[in-house]
Amino acid sequence: MERIQVDLGARSYPIMIAEQVLRQPELFRPYVDGKRLLIVSNDVVAPLYLSTLEHSLEQAGAQVDSLVLADGEQHKTMESLNAIFTHLLEANFGRDTLLVALGGGVIGDMVGFAAACYQRGVPFLQVPTTLLSQVDSSVGGKTAINHPLAKNMIGAFHQPQAVFIDTQALSTLPSREFAAGMAEVIKYGIIWDRPFFDWLVESKDKLQSLDPQALAYAIRRCCEIKADVVAEDETERGVRALLNLGHTFGHAIEADQGYGVWLHGEAVAAGTVMASKLAYKRNQMSESELQQVIDIHADYQLPIDPPAEMTLERFLVPMQRDKKVMAGKLRFVIPIHIGQAELVADVTQQELASLIDSQG
Ligand SMILES: NC(=O)c1ccc[n+]([C@@H]2O[C@H](COP(=O)([O-])OP(=O)(O)OC[C@H]3O[C@@H](n4cnc5c(N)ncnc54)[C@H](O)[C@@H]3O)[C@@H](O)[C@H]2O)c1
Ligand SMILES: O=C(O)C(=O)C[C@@H](O)[C@H](O)[C@H](O)COP(=O)(O)O
Ligand SMILES: [Zn+2]
Helix, strand or coil: CEEECCCCHCCCCCEEEEECCCHHHHHHHHHCCCCCCEEEEEEECHHHHHHHHHHHHHCCCCEEEEEEEECCCCHCHHHHHHHHHHHHHHHHCCCCEEEEEECHHHHHHHHHHHHHHHHHHHCEEEEEECHHHHCCCCCCCEEEEEEEEEEEEEEEEEECEEEEHHHHHHHHHHHHHHHHHHHHHHHHHHHCCCCHHHHHHHCCCHHHHCCCHHHHHHHHHHHHHHHHHHCCCCCCCHHHHHHCHHHHHHHHHHHHHHEEEEEEEHHHHHHHHHHHHHHHHCCCHHHHHHHHHHHHHCCCCCCCCCCCCCCHHHHHHHHHCCCCCCCEEEEEEEEEECCCCEEEECHHHHHHHHHCCCCC
């Protein structure tokens, strides 16, 4: 088993990565023994993994209840959040409640936010079951629901007590969802780690065929990078903004198209290519590196262009609500080299027009 620590003083926690984590009660025992807890999952993941997790948590000494929500990004809403609160209240869960998120990033973000709010804050565990949630969303404590007008707008920073990554769960993940997760994996290579990017280029066949060793290494490396970034800047005052590469454009695509039409990772992929083209047009990235960014996304079956019908105006409306906006100015993460990125605040409307109008 791999164990990575997220160092945040009193709120530090481990990320545990192994093939059969769900079947290892002893890993859960320190967090759940003697506790009354609620597992929250969705109607796709629950039939696959809920009973295994329930069994392990009971073996580990917990009193277990569960709630199954509707699946999908379109359900990352106030209504779903309220369904969690209603269940907790109807079953008289108190401040000693422990919540457990079993699912992808949608469930993880929502359950984390429920934990941040319920009775002013209760602890929670992340049990991520998609590639995307295992490499990114389960770590770092960003929790939220969407607003119809923009992504992740209502939320809180609330760190989990532990993250349990079962790599075996990826065996049931649809290939489109696997590709979406790869967008965030590739992101780490571009913002932080050139050798990792090169390894991703070389390891495509192994990763796409779910080679256990390759998968475990990719997940571990992403979690290490995210743990380092979050430990340095928990609430995104500085370096953490780099994890938002591709997201200014990507979140605009998700909101414009309707949540769930473009998967988050697909929108991030197109957004990352757009950010790289922006860097190239500003003479901040070489043509050869831009091409490598485009190629790796295409090789991993990800979109490299935004929806053709999205005009500059359609990007600008949601982008003006981006959380990185400061003093009314948009800020973009752009790659300088593969392995290095920066946050820029001086992108002009003309540059954006030339980028977006030249698409398609
Ligand atoms: N908090 C963060 O730091 C952070 C980081 C990245 C993304 N996010 C958020 O995460 C969300 C995207 O997460 P996601 O890509 O995991 O999407 P998701 O949670 O919607 O999961 C994708 C699909 O896979 C299904 N699924 C999950 N595990 C499965 C499995 N093992 N086998 C079969 N099907 C399975 C889900 O039910 C869903 O249909 C977005 O809302 C995004 O904003 C948050
Ligand atoms: O952890 C972070 O910080 C990230 O930015 C990771 C992103 O992949 C993730 O999609 C995050 O939810 C986006 O954050 P937001 O603040 O732009 O909503
Ligand atoms: Zn993301």
